[in-house]
Structures are given as structure tokens and as C-alpha cells.
Amino acid sequence: MNPLAAHLSNFQESVIREMTRKAIEHNAVNLSQGMPDYAPPAILLEGIDEALKENDHQYSITYGRKDLREKISDKLENYNDVLYDSENEITITCGASEAIASSMLAILNPSDEVLILEPHYENYVPLTYLSGAKPRFVKLGQNDFKLDEEAFKESINDKTKAIFINTPHNPTGRVFSKDELLFLSDFCNDNDLIAVTDEIYEYIIYDGLKHISPASIDEMFDRTITISGFSKTFSITGWRLGYVAAEKQLMSGIRKVHDYLTICAPSLLQTAVLKSFDLGKEYYTKLRKRYQINRDYLFDNLSELGMYPINPKGAYYLLANVSEFSHSDIEFADFLVRDQGVATVPGSSFYQKNSSNTDTQKYVRFSFSHKLETLQEAVTRIEQKLKEK
Numbered sequence: 001m002n003p004l005a006a007h008l009s010n011f012q013e014s015v016i017r018e019m020t021r022k023a024i025e026h027n028a029v030n031l032s033q034g035m036p037d038y039a040p041p042a043i044l045l046e047g048i049d050e051a052l053k054e055n056d057h058q059y060s061i062t063y064g065r066k067d068l069r070e071k072i073s074d075k076l077e078n079y080n081d082v083l084y085d086s087e088n089e090i091t092i093t094c095g096a097s098e099a100i101a102s103s104m105l106a107i108l109n110p111s112d113e114v115l116i117l118e119p120h121y122e123n124y125v126p127l128t129y130l131s132g133a134k135p136r137f138v139k140l141g142q143n144d145f146k147l148d149e150e151a152f153k154e155s156i157n158d159k160t161k162a163i164f165i166n167t168p169h170n171p172t173g174r175v176f177s178k179d180e181l182l183f184l185s186d187f188c189n190d191n192d193l194i195a196v197t198d199e200i201y202e203y204i205i206y207d208g209l210k211h212i213s214p215a216s217i218d219e220m221f222d223r224t225i226t227i228s229g230f231s232k233t234f235s236i237t238g239w240r241l242g243y244v245a246a247e248k249q250l251m252s253g254i255r256k257v258h259d260y261l262t263i264c265a266p267s268l269l270q271t272a273v274l275k276s277f278d279l280g281k282e283y284y285t286k287l288r289k290r291y292q293i294n295r296d297y298l299f300d301n302l303s304e305l306g307m308y309p310i311n312p313k314g315a316y317y318l319l320a321n322v323s324e325f326s327h328s329d330i331e332f333a334d335f336l337v338r339d340q341g342v343a344t345v346p347g348s349s350f351y352q353k354n355s356s357n358t359d360t361q362k363y364v365r366f367s368f369s370h371k372l373e374t375l376q377e378a379v380t381r382i383e384q385k386l387k388e389k
């Protein structure tokens with residue numbers, strides 16, 4: 001008897017997280033997983049002290065602290081241009097990851113299909129399978145990663161129930177334009193799809209671009225599940241705090257799943273993160289500047305090394321082309337990390353297995369959510385290794 005559930009054979013553990021384990025094993029600079037080596041804003045650490053004094057050690061309301069949901073509702077109105085009622089339409093989750101899981105488990109039936117833009121953030125595929133449904137991949141344009149309208153038309157069938165939209169996009173750094181989101185809105189409305197939007201990098205955006213929430217586009221509100229969180233914006237990936245917002249009926253299903261999956265997000269940290277709403281506009285401006293400096297540094301240096309990086313417009317990752325150095329992304333990433341060097345993520349982990357896409361083995365992903373000196377150390381090591389090779 002196989003003791004494990006059959007659907008587990010559809011996927012493997014995360015390659016991103018595996019690369020972090022390899023980085024530790026080989027004492028490498030870890031540019032694989034998107035976790036900053038910056039300290040969180042001091043005000044959040046003060047928030048922890050205050051939460052400890054309040055003895056905030058028990059379960060919170062399942063949906064999350066009421067005052068935190070109210071703050072998120074205001075933020076969604078002011079930054080994302082969408083109105084969600086804090087009482088019935090917002091739930092605090094254990095990271096965006098749990099928000100994605102609860103949403104998928106709430107909306108999918110066994111015969112359903114989910115559209116996933118390729119390349120894609122790893123988690124979407126396993127969570128689709130865990131919900132009993134199947135993924136269908138829609139290729140983004142080669143090299144520019146723009147939406148390819150033809151690929152969308154080919155992907156739809158009467159089983160399609162939902163689509164993941166991730167903007168700013170991991171791993172490509174694309175920030176989908178208003179026109180692209182208008183196309184997606186028509187596509188979702190014409191085919192009666194639910195859009196699950198992952199906006200975890202909504203504040204990390206470059207070159208003066210603006211984040212547009214898909215739910216703010218005409219006729220998308222009722223069919224959109226909006227997901228974001230605190231991990232990336234405040235350098236607190238280990239706090240595990242995210243949230244999901246959706247109109248009342250969708251939210252009633254998501255809350256049912258969330259209730260039995262986790263009961264609630266960590267109470268102490270929900271209290272502490274309230275402080276983040278005291279940070280003014282300057283915080284977000286500085287955040288963008290910091291990451292834009294990092295992006296430019298890594299882009300320029302990897303370009304000089306002949307790795308033809310793709311310049312991201314948002315999020316904090318950069319895909320670099322390693323085909324001149326190795327016939328496989330996995331081999332290259334392995335070589336870099338093992339040789340006391342640098343941990344990256346092989347690009348193939350952002351594509352379906354056995355993909356016909358020719359890009360699959362071309363890239364490795366670098367995270368630049370790190371201090372400039374960390375990036376400098378990584379570049380020095382890569383330079384040495386490439387010269388030796």
C-alpha cells in the first residue's frame with residue numbers, strides 16, 4: 001500500500017526552498033529565496049514589545065483582528081482603488097501562501113482547470129493539485145513575457161474555472177499594463193472565470209510605474225480574489241502574515257477553509273503589524289529606491305558577465321540567461337552553489353515539467369532582496385567562478 005495520497009505524485013517539494021537548504025549546506029550567498037537580509041522597520045519591533053505587554057497569546061478572531069482588517073480595508077481603498085468591507089470581505093491569513101491555499105480549496109471542484117501563466121511562482125501548481133483540480137499553462141511571450149492573446153484563446157475550455165494573475169510578477173518582474181489587465185478582464189468576463197490575484201510585490205515597483213489591482217478594473221470586482229501580505233513590503237517573511245479580500249459570497253467559502261486550516265494567523269504578530277500603518281509615504285518611496293539601486297547593480301554586473309539579464313519592472317528577482325555557460329539551468333545553479341559560491345534558483349522550476357517551452361532551461365533566477373554588500377559579494381564570487389570555468 002502506498003501510504004501517501006495519489007495527488008502528491010503530481011509535484012515535488014519547492015526547488016526555491018531547497019536552494020536555501022543547499023545555500024546553508026555550502027555556505028553560499030543566498031540569492032535564491034526571496035527573503036530580505038534587511039531588518040524590518042524598527043516600529044514593527046516596538047509593536048512586538050507592545051503586543052507582548054498586552055499578553056496577546058491566544059487565538060485571535062478567526063478572520064483576524066478587527067482593527068487590522070479595518071486598516072487593510074482603508075489601504076485597499078487608498079492604494080489599490082478597491083472597496084472591500086472589513087467585516088465581511090477581508091480575512092487575515094498565515095501569509096499570502098495560506099490565502100492562496102484557502103482560496104483554491106474554496107473555489108475548485110475535482111474536474112476544474114486553472115490557468116497559470118508560464119513562467120509562474122512555484123506554489124500555484126501544487127495548490128491547484130491539492131484542491132483536486134488541474135493546471136493548464138498559458139505561455140507568456142518569449143523574452144518579453146507579455147500576455148499572448150492567442151495563447152489565452154487556445155487554453156480555454158468548459159472546465160476552466162479560475163486564473164492566477166500575479167503582478168508584479170515572480171519570476172519575470174513584469175508589471176502587467178492597464179491594457180493587459182483590460183484584456184484579462186474581458187477574458188474572465190467572457191469565460192466566467194474567477195481571477196485569483198497575487199499582489200504580494202505591489203509596493204516593489206520601478207521606473208515610476210504604478211501598481212494596478214485587477215479588482216479595480218471594470219467588472220472584475222465580483223469575480224476577483226485579491227491576495228497580498230506583509231512579508232515582502234516590511235521584510236518580515238518569517239512572521240507569516242498575509243490577507244485575502246473578496247466579495248461576500250466568495251469570502252464566506254474562503255473563511256470556511258481558513259477556519260479549519262489554521263484557525264487564525266499569529267495573534268501577537270497581527271498586533272505588532274498594526275504599527276506598519278503608521279509608516280508614511282516616505283517608507284514606500286525608500287523601499288522602491290533601495291530595490292531599484294539593487295536591481296540596477298545586479299542588472300549592470302550580470303550584463304557585463306554576458307548573462308543577458310531581463311530587466312524587471314517590479315518584484316525583486318531577475319532572470320539571467322546562462323545558456324552560454326551551461327546546457328542546463330539546473331547544472332549551472334548547482335555549480336554556482338556547490339563551489340562555495342552563490343545560491344540561485346534554476347529557471348525550470350518556474351515552468352511545467354516536460355514543458356515544450358524552449359526557455360525552460362535558459363535562465364537562473366537571482367533575488368536582489370539583499371543589502372548591496374551581499375550582492376557585491378555574490379557578484380565577486382560569480383566573476384571568479386566564470387573566469388575559472
Ligand SMILES: Cc1ncc(COP(=O)(O)O)c(C=O)c1O
Pocket residue numbers: 034094095096097098121166170198200228229230231237240241242
Ligand atoms: C508571487 C509570490 N506569492 C506569494 C509568496 C509567499 O508570500 P507569503 O510569505 O506572504 O506567504 C511569494 C514568496 O516568495 C511569492 O513570490
